């Protein structure tokens with residue numbers, strides 16, 4: 409039987425059936441059979457969530473065979489993608505229409521439906537996460553109905569489905585607002601952590617896409633500032649060798665070696681963090697948008713990320729830094745800090761508020777049981793909401809206090825899926841009750 413494992417291989421499952429979907433008309437029969445046999449149904453994107461969102465011993469659906477563009481509105485720049493489309497496929501799909509995605513996160517492996525399901529985001533205060541750009545969804549519900557949703561058609565289901573963890577049904581089509589094609593200039597600089605952490609929010613307001621990475625226990629951070637330029641601007645992309653050195657050697661090969669050594673000898677971690685920081689260097693280049701936003705990630709890690717109101721950043725980062733410096737947590741991976749514009753989704757992590765995201769990572773072999781819980785305590789007391797696809801410990805009662813529309817989401821969910829066909833234990837914990 410085919411076995412599922414997520415990116416970090418911290419979640420795995422052996423579903424009773426693994427079904428590949430190439431046409432949404434297959435779904436109603438699959439749902440009816442699963443319900444008859446007493447199985448639940450989970451939908452897989454690319455398996456890049458760190459939490460057991462798609463874990464199931466029931467039926468696992470895979471929409472990899474259902475990809476591509478269904479429709480383009482040249483006037484509004486809205487594009488309807490089939491739900492299994494991977495983000496890496498999108499740039500070449502949009503190229504003939506001179507369109508692009510408004511923003512992207514760190515990688516391009518996710519499916520479009522998987523990315524919106526967990527409120528995946530990039531960085532930039534003028535840009536929402538993916539779900540904020542969604543203008544229509546087609547979803548197949550537990551009773552087999554193929555429902556069209558938008559702000560004006562089945563509006564409640566639309567609002568709930570924009571960030572819905574696969575708990576409402578199977579999203580088959582995603583309509584998103586795209587933007588005219590563009591180029592990105594990136595400037596990566598090594599700066600003092602005191603300086604960048606003090607100025608990060610102000611600089612974010614003046615920069616299209618700003619983020620920084622900081623290895624704890626060191627005094628330097630890598631600051632990445634991306635500026636949008638018109639399509640057709642001259643490119644000076646790093647050559648293949650330079651890209652390989654930065655992406656493969658520094659972010660993957662060398663990082664892997666450092667992480668392995670740190671896991672084997674935790675007492676070396678402070679020195680390894682200083683070594684990793686010393687390997688960082690300034691660079692600038694201009695390239696196609698997707699090649700600047702994303703890079704390959706091959707080291708297996710797991711992650712926790714919280715979205716905080718912008719105004720809480722200073723206190724939260726100071727507390728986080730004080731904890732890391734005091735506890736000397738033996739972890740090599742950097743802390744990553746980003747921002748996003750507020751959006752109007754019900755369960756988006758930046759719903760209703762401009763947000764700053766603080767993310768901590770852990771190499772999968774690092775044994776640091778206190779690290780994520782302690783960081784979580786700091787980020788929660790500063791108004792944080794956990795990323796739905798990354799590690800956290802919250803359940804429905806705590807989450808309901810973080811989202812004004814949480815009860816509305818629950819009401820839509822229990823209306824469209826009263827029998828819980830799409831729930832697993834993790835989703836019950838998040839959305840229905842504490843288990």
Ligand SMILES: Cc1cc2nc3c(=O)[nH]c(=O)nc-3n(C[C@H](O)[C@H](O)[C@H](O)COP(=O)(O)OP(=O)(O)OC[C@H]3O[C@@H](n4cnc5c(N)ncnc54)[C@H](O)[C@@H]3O)c2cc1C
Nearest residue numbers: 453454455456457513514519522525528529573574579797
């Ligand atoms: C290396 C790495 C880098 C990352 N970088 C970022 C980043 O920069 N920014 C960020 O915000 N997050 C990031 N993430 C997290 C990631 O974007 C999310 O967890 C995302 O949801 C994963 O998408 P996926 O396609 O792999 O979906 P999966 O993890 O497979 O599934 C996620 C959810 O989507 C649901 N789903 C999938 N397809 C459908 C469908 N057709 N209909 C209904 N529900 C569906 C699933 O049921 C599940 O609940 C990163 C993760 C990794 C491993």
